[in-house]
Amino acid sequence: MVHEKTEHDEEVKTVQQVVNSESGKDFLREVMKMPGGEKILGCIQCGTCAGGCPTRFAMDYSPMQIIKMINLGMKRDVLSSSTIWVCSACYTCATRCPRNVSFTTLMMSLKNRAILENMVENSVDSNFHKYFFEVVNKYGRIHEPELLVKLMDKTDLRSLQHNANLGLRLLKKGKLRMRAPKTEQNKWVNNMLEKTSEKVSQ
Amino acid sequence: MVNVKDKIASLDGVKIAETFEYVCSNPAQERIKKAVKEQGLNRVVVASCSPRMHLETFRQAVKSAGMNPYFLEMANIREQCSWVHDDKSKATNKAIALVRAAVRRAQYLEPLTPSKLKVTESVLVIGGGIAGINSALELADKGYQVYLVERNPSIGGHMSQLSKTFPTFDCSACILTPRMVTVAQHPSIKILTNAEPIAVKGSAGNYEVDVKIKPRYVDTAKCIACGECTQKCPVKKPSSFEENLVEEKAIYRPFKQAIPNASVIDKDYCLHFTKGVCGICQKFCKSEAINFNQEEEIMELKVGAIIVSTGYTLMDPHLIGQYSFGFHPDIITNLQFERLMLQGLHKPSNGEVPKKVAFILCVGSRAAIAEGVGYCCKIGCMTAIKQALLLGKSVPDAEPWIFYTDVRAHGKGYEEFYTKAREHLTTFIRGRAAEVIPNGSHLIVKAEDTLLGKQIEEPFDMVVLSPALIPNKGTKELAYMLGIDLGPDDFFLEAHHKLRGVETKREGMYVAGASQGPKDVRETTMESMAAASKVATFLGKGEISVSPEVAYLVPDRCDLCGICIDKCPTKAIGRGKKEVILDTVSCIGCGLCVPICPKEALDLKNTTDKQLVAQIKGIVEGDEATPKIIAFVEKMTAYGSADLGGQSRRSYSPEIRIVRIPSIGRLGIKHVLHAFAAGADGVVFVEGDDGLLKEDKLREHVIQFKKDLGKFRIQSLRLQSTTTTLPQYEKILALFDDFVERIRKLGPITQEKREEVKKFLEGEKNGP
Numbered sequence: 009m010v011h012e013k014t015e016h017d018e019e020v021k022t023v024q025q026v027v028n029s030e031s032g033k034d035f036l037r038e039v040m041k042m043p044g045g046e047k048i049l050g051c052i053q054c055g056t057c058a059g060g061c062p063t064r065f066a067m068d069y070s071p072m073q074i075i076k077m078i079n080l081g082m083k084r085d086v087l088s089s090s091t092i093w094v095c096s097a098c099y100t101c102a103t104r105c106p107r108n109v110s111f112t113t114l115m116m117s118l119k120n121r122a123i124l125e126n127m128v129e130n131s132v133d134s135n136f137h138k139y140f141f142e143v144v145n146k147y148g149r150i151h152e153p154e155l156l157v158k159l160m161d162k163t164d165l166r167s168l169q170h171n172a173n174l175g176l177r178l179l180k181k182g183k184l185r186m187r188a189p190k191t192e193q194n195k196w197v198n199n200m201l202e203k204t205s206e207k208v209s210q
Numbered sequence: 211m212v213n214v215k216d217k218i219a220s221l222d223g224v225k226i227a228e229t230f231e232y233v234c235s236n237p238a239q240e241r242i243k244k245a246v247k248e249q250g251l252n253r254v255v256v257a258s259c260s261p262r263m264h265l266e267t268f269r270q271a272v273k274s275a276g277m278n279p280y281f282l283e284m285a286n287i288r289e290q291c292s293w294v295h296d297d298k299s300k301a302t303n304k305a306i307a308l309v310r311a312a313v314r315r316a317q318y319l320e321p322l323t324p325s326k327l328k329v330t331e332s333v334l335v336i337g338g339g340i341a342g343i344n345s346a347l348e349l350a351d352k353g354y355q356v357y358l359v360e361r362n363p364s365i366g367g368h369m370s371q372l373s374k375t376f377p378t379f380d381c382s383a384c385i386l387t388p389r390m391v392t393v394a395q396h397p398s399i400k401i402l403t404n405a406e407p408i409a410v411k412g413s414a415g416n417y418e419v420d421v422k423i424k425p426r427y428v429d430t431a432k433c434i435a436c437g438e439c440t441q442k443c444p445v446k447k448p449s450s451f452e453e454n455l456v457e458e459k460a461i462y463r464p465f466k467q468a469i470p471n472a473s474v475i476d477k478d479y480c481l482h483f484t485k486g487v488c489g490i491c492q493k494f495c496k497s498e499a500i501n502f503n504q505e506e507e508i509m510e511l512k513v514g515a516i517i518v519s520t521g522y523t524l525m526d527p528h529l530i531g532q533y534s535f536g537f538h539p540d541i542i543t544n545l546q547f548e549r550l551m552l553q554g555l556h557k558p559s560n561g562e563v564p565k566k567v568a569f570i571l572c573v574g575s576r577a578a579i580a581e582g583v584g585y586c587c588k589i590g591c592m593t594a595i596k597q598a599l600l601l602g603k604s605v606p607d608a609e610p611w612i613f614y615t616d617v618r619a620h621g622k623g624y625e626e627f628y629t630k631a632r633e634h635l636t637t638f639i640r641g642r643a644a645e646v647i648p649n650g651s652h653l654i655v656k657a658e659d660t661l662l663g664k665q666i667e668e669p670f671d672m673v674v675l676s677p678a679l680i681p682n683k684g685t686k687e688l689a690y691m692l693g694i695d696l697g698p699d700d701f702f703l704e705a706h707h708k709l710r711g712v713e714t715k716r717e718g719m720y721v722a723g724a725s726q727g728p729k730d731v732r733e734t735t736m737e738s739m740a741a742a743s744k745v746a747t748f749l750g751k752g753e754i755s756v757s758p759e760v761a762y763l764v765p766d767r768c769d770l771c772g773i774c775i776d777k778c779p780t781k782a783i784g785r786g787k788k789e790v791i792l793d794t795v796s797c798i799g800c801g802l803c804v805p806i807c808p809k810e811a812l813d814l815k816n817t818t819d820k821q822l823v824a825q826i827k828g829i830v831e832g833d834e835a836t837p838k839i840i841a842f843v844e845k846m847t848a849y850g851s852a853d854l855g856g857q858s859r860r861s862y863s864p865e866i867r868i869v870r871i872p873s874i875g876r877l878g879i880k881h882v883l884h885a886f887a888a889g890a891d892g893v894v895f896v897e898g899d900d901g902l903l904k905e906d907k908l909r910e911h912v913i914q915f916k917k918d919l920g921k922f923r924i925q926s927l928r929l930q931s932t933t934t935t936l937p938q939y940e941k942i943l944a945l946f947d948d949f950v951e952r953i954r955k956l957g958p959i960t961q962e963k964r965e966e967v968k969k970f971l972e973g974e975k976n977g978p
Binding site: 064 | 577
């Protein structure tokens, strides 16, 4: 998915301009309505979230900075950041946050938002999110080989070659199943995903 | 045009009606006095400015003419009439209505006299920390008998545990202990240690307090603090004075400079009490001070005033799990660090001198989670800076790191102190530490340096936590016992945040120090002085004047259901044998108890039901305005706000007629029904923002009224309520305008409905 030029490209660029712009405030209000965004105005920028985050090293902005950026209305930077995709949803920050910000939930909401707004960079992280749900939707549960192939096909085909040996070893031990899984309640899962996506797009 | 004077002169009971240009001027006052004397008047109504302005002036005037001052009534036709209405004929009508109401009310006025009450010239100070010590000394020097009650075996409080104080590095013990000695030697101070108040009776000026004195099993008069008993005692227990860092014996002296300087036995550890053996201390005590048969004692104290200075305690850092408190002996609190410094700085784990120490601030403070508290601990930053500097002084090449959220260096000399710490190469990391991981002899602190946007993982020798400050154990129970309020943070609540910082809502009770909120020694000391000064002002004249505008009991009606007892905000109502007992000194005359009494056994002096109903009828009956609207306005803040609107000449609908009452809580549904029955089309309630009915309570009150109105098919829209602060007059006046417009659209209430309400009210009168 390549980022296409959208109306947001015309948005004001500097922080000062964003802070006082109506669109910036609109974004803040939108986020506050998202699951996880209810309490972000309570954030005192203490850094507890960032300090304990296990995937912080791979993020371009720390969780704390993301909240500050939402506060300032920097919609474009937030939704195209790697942070929201790198978050491993371990809930460390949400557990420790002294201000009760449900950061992990907020990350989920922002991911969905980024997809809806067509602001997703073509990265392993975002594609993983996408294909994971595609596969789950198809079979009712995860099917690793298909997910891997899809993911590598979109990002880096050569890594298939590199990881062939590992794949074979996993196969031998029965950790990877080539046959697609069957679930009786596939429809239920489909329904569930459909309903949640409806909710998100609302 | 109608003439107000003529109209009033024709009213029943009015003997003489006169106008005067400036009624508050001396000649006018003389005229009133003359009329009272010559014509034998027994009531006077002054229709002029706001009673907030000149009520006292006119009361004094009629008093000097030999009349009871409470026989005077005022109608506010300036701030709330002539200054605010443009339509002259409507304003004149309103003035007539207001004066008529005052005349009607005046007929029911009763003579009242403020009573004088002798006070007990002694003071109880609860809590023997630096706040209590200062208050006690100050008051004793002024000549009052002071009882200083302390829960622990020694006075001194937290300050006695500290090493040095910021920002001057004064040795804490060196400045505190001389004061402790002075307290002990002062002839007017009686120290009661190991003691707690358990019951409080009486009222301001004359409280009776029961104090429970727990046995100490050592006679303080005989004990010479030789320490022989402690040496011989075989049982060890953690020392609470040393913050559980070292052990002491079951018979011990709390600390070297303890007052009273005598040993004490810890019943929970002593073998004599746990197993019924030993008694070795008794054998070795040369002065025969040890007495295992000592019993609990209840002491009755009579005091005029009470100062509460029960202080704070540290929040348990276990609650903030990520800092691993309790999992490694070198993770300690800042109070433990103070003790370590006085013991000779070492690591509790192996006794080595720590070099690299992390100070983690805001542990549980400034939080919105259940485990923490919302407020700032106020002393954490400066304490950590002080400890970092002291570490640098005592340990060569020490490396103090301070993990802070925001450095709050707000006091005199504090910012300079912060600068000093930076100059001494303290490492400041802006970011709340995320976690502490014990790793063998080292402790790893993980945090984000939020200014660099980088994560940090550093090994330390020792980690010092700054836990939140919370109210001391038992604060809630004490507040309930004394009948004073706690704030949302569970600390004692002062009467006013800005202007009455050491007073509580109950007269004769004061609060000082950290029991009112986190604060440092300097602030605590100043507050304790202020509280002492307030007590001296209160007790200084030997007697206090008690307002006669209080609730009273109509004899034989009370059946002791007790509803009013819980409702009273100042605990002025108690349970008697046959009926409730009203304490006229504690009563603040709010009238909250009056309408809730199912037997109508209570009433409020100078705002009796009769007076109120007469005033309500006086306003609407014979009034020509349409629609007719009565606004009941709380007498201090809300009424003042309406006056302010008048002074600003903010004009509003002249159909509004204001009735001044002590609190909206004084009103029952009866009064609203009387208003509608007599001819009103709408009723507005305005309560002061600082009034006794807070917004949610007021809403509850009004919703109930609206439901009751529904029974008479009167639209709930005809009743409106709001709260206001003094300067917010624009809000209430705009509400008046909107309300008049609304009632105009609704139209008048039909005569049938009024008759129905009237019939109901008459039935009530003949009923129970």
